[in-house]
Amino acid sequence: MYDYLIIGAGSAGCCVAHFLHQEGKSVAIVDREGIAGGASGAAGAFLSPLPGKKNLYNSLVNDALNFSIDFYKNLLPNIVEKKGVLRIPNNNFNKDKLAQSYIKYSYYDTQKLKNISKNFMDIDGYFYENAAVIEPTEISKKLIENCDFYKKDIKKLDFKDGIYNIDEIKAKNIILAQGVSTSLVEIPYMKISPIFGLRIDVKTTTKIPFNIHKSISVSTNKQDGTVSIGATHERHDNAILECLTTCDKCPFYVNSEQGQIETLLKQAQELIKLEDLKVVKIYKGARATIKSYFPVIGKVIDYEKSLEKYPSIKNGTKIPPDSLEYFENLYIINALGSRGFVFGPYLAKILTQNILHNTPIPKEISTQKLFYKTARAKAN
Incomplete structure (x- = not known):
């Protein structure tokens, strides 16, 4: 009992x-x-703030982030890589929206990023200190x-x-x-609407100083020597789909893996050059949203x-x-x-x-x- x-x-x-x-x-x-x-085992487990003008949702996210990072550091400190995140402007978060954020940030232009690492591509972005990546399992x-x-x-x-x-x-x-x-x-x-997510763990000789996020996320180098690359790919809002198993076994995805991996790696390389790249493991999972x-x-x-x-x-x-x-x-x-x-x-x-x-x-x-x-x- x-x-x-x-x-x-x-x-x-x-x-x-x-x-x-x-x-x-x-x-x-x-x-x-x-x-x-x-989905939790397949998660990239990126702990990142949500920028923008203050509202109910991003306040909830950022309050949760502050609580959770401290919680994980106390629970299992050796697997929390807290090195911050660089957000690159995209369609959802353009430069104006990122610059007007109520969360403290530092703007990194292309030259500053190349001074940090020659592997950065011609990008610029907004750096937030309070961000991390963990090992979900x-x-x-x-x-x-x-x-x-x-x-x-x-x-x-x-x-x-x-x-x-x-x-x-x-x-x-x-x-x-x-x-x-x-x-x-x-x-x-x-x-509940399932949203399909894909994560790839890779090994690379490139040293990544912090997490990077655009339409995908690239982690810093983790304790086990891997880098996680993850993205949320497909929303099932209009699909009649009952989740009876995990995504790696689901016929909806089983034959579409290679194209998804290639797209994810291409997007990652547009942010930072990953040298001596080797894919170690692939994870799939459907996240639950409303x-x-x-x-x-x-x-x-x-x-x-x-x-x-x-x-x-x-x-x-x-x-x-x-x-x-x-x-x-x-x-x-x-x-x-x-x-x-x-x-x-x-x-x-x-x-x-x-x-x-x-x-x-x-x-x-x-x-x-x-x-x-x-x-x-x-x-x-």
């Missing part, structure tokens, strides 16, 4: 397990692919070293007499951290029962969140997108404090916000 069973052993699930265990709770975690067996394993792990493919939740009984694992509470996998309960207000890009945490609302109880919600009546109907002892942490290891510790801490101490969850990342929005939109 566990206090909490977490379904999904990626960044989100492992971080929640860690914080619950720190609070003295008995915790088990289950995943069909293994620890960091999906090692971090995930460290996070749950004091929790029980089961490799299982859970198909349904069985709740009876206040206890969840799942493949002979008993738990008082469930936390869904499933990423792109089909949810074990109906959550019509939370539409339309608003905000992650989501909190108690899982029973959509149908809540609307049956309060049909006027559809017309805009404001019903207090505590009055809604919820699935019993069921919580969620999801939609971390391409910033899984930035958001993971920060959101897990907030969710843990909410569950155990009733600390409020910020409105913009709450399940309630999505519920109200969806109920009113469907009515119209």
Whole structure:
């Protein structure tokens, strides 16, 4: 019998397990692919700030970044490469947007970069000190070293007499951290869109002084001698696709690997010349996002029962969140997108404090916000 069973052993699930265990709770975690067996294990695990004029979303990202870098340095300092990031202007972040950022930066022109390394191409960019890269699988394993792990493919939740009984694992509470996998309960207000990501680990004799980001990311040289090159490639918003396995086994991608790798390496070489280049390993993973890009945490609302109880919600009546109907002892942490290891510790801490101490969850990342929005939109 566990206090909490977490379904999904990626960044989100492992971080929640860690914080619950720190609070003295008995915790088990289950995943069909293994620890960091999906998108989290395939992540580039770049911890980077989000520049621009201050708004709710980039404030959330940058608050999470500050918390998470310090968290990882305390957890496993030897695998945190904190050397900063150089952002190169692109279509999403042009020079004006980068220059108007509320985050402190230093502008590096082409000559300054070539003075740092002759391998830099004719680029210029904006350097941010508070950025790092980590090893995702090692971090995930460290996070749950004091929790029980089961490799299982859970198909349904069985709740009876206040206890969840799942493949002979008993738990008082469930936390869904499933990423792109089909949810074990109906959550019509939370539409997950998988976004395909690709990461290549390479070896090169080029010394890369810091992470570089344009439309792709290139890491500094890591402790194991590799450099990670990663990108988010394809959004599935309009695709009818159910994630039943990892991307490396998915027929949607299995025959398109070589072209993707060549494109990624070409884009990397346009930023910095990588000498004596050798591809060591290739990772694929689908990150979970929703339309608003905000992650989501909190108690899982029973959509149908809540609307049956309060049909006027559809017309805009404001019903207090505590009055809604919820699935019993069921919580969620999801939609971390391409910033899984930035958001993971920060959101897990907030969710843990909410569950155990009733600390409020910020409105913009709450399940309630999505519920109200969806109920009113469907009515119209």
